[in-house]
Amino acid sequence: MNWTDFYLVCFLLGLGLSVLALLAGSVHLHLPHLHIHHGIHVGRGGAMHGSELPWFNFGTIAGFLAWFGGTGYLLQHIYGVWYVAALGVAVLSGLGGASLVFWFVAKVLMAREAALDPADYNMTGVLGRLSLPIRAGGTGELIYSQEGTRRVAGARSEDGAAIPKGAEVMVTRYERGIAYVRPWEDPAGELEQER
Numbered sequence: 001m002n003w004t005d006f007y008l009v010c011f012l013l014g015l016g017l018s019v020l021a022l023l024a025g026s027v028h029l030h031l032p033h034l035h036i037h038h039g040i041h042v043g044r045g046g047a048m049h050g051s052e053l054p055w056f057n058f059g060t061i062a063g064f065l066a067w068f069g070g071t072g073y074l075l076q077h078i079y080g081v082w083y084v085a086a087l088g089v090a091v092l093s094g095l096g097g098a099s100l101v102f103w104f105v106a107k108v109l110m111a112r113e114a115a116l117d118p119a120d121y122n123m124t125g126v127l128g129r130l131s132l133p134i135r136a137g138g139t140g141e142l143i144y145s146q147e148g149t150r151r152v153a154g155a156r157s158e159d160g161a162a163i164p165k166g167a168e169v170m171v172t173r174y175e176r177g178i179a180y181v182r183p184w185e186d187p188a189g190e191l192e193q194e195r
Helices: 003-026 058-078 083-109 187-194
Strands: 127-132 139-146 149-157 168-175 178-183
Touching: 003 058, 003 083, 058 083, 127 149, 127 178, 139 168, 139 178, 149 168
Parallel strands: 149 178
Antiparallel strands: 127 139, 127 168, 139 149, 168 178
């Protein structure tokens, strides 16, 4: 195997991995994850919006191989450049291609990524409205909004009393997929009525 063949294999491998990643993302195919720890991380405080993106990941490796192999092949096979100079330029080209892939993933694809905070999804204290009434000792349906998304959950009355459809309720606890609720009374409204 000579240098031209080596560069061609690297290019085809990088191109194949890129196509595989594209197809896997298009059909939502879940491939095994490649984790390389102790890599160089980017972003504020070593993290990027709550998630870490290592320099060495599937995309940057595929980008490096494709650019390295393509540049090396062109320089060696087409232009006949000395193999040491071609290797140096191919490495720089591969690093440039990997950097472009990394920048695109970090700044475009992961720009709005944030770490999930369990407190953001705590049901206690959530206000909602019953879409199905709760009969005495029965279960109804609660519609509420959390983190900007409309959600639905099964609901039971905290004290076992009936609560009519459309009533505004507050979740007092959440267990095994059921929200225990009580009718919501606005403290500000009560103060206004007392005056």
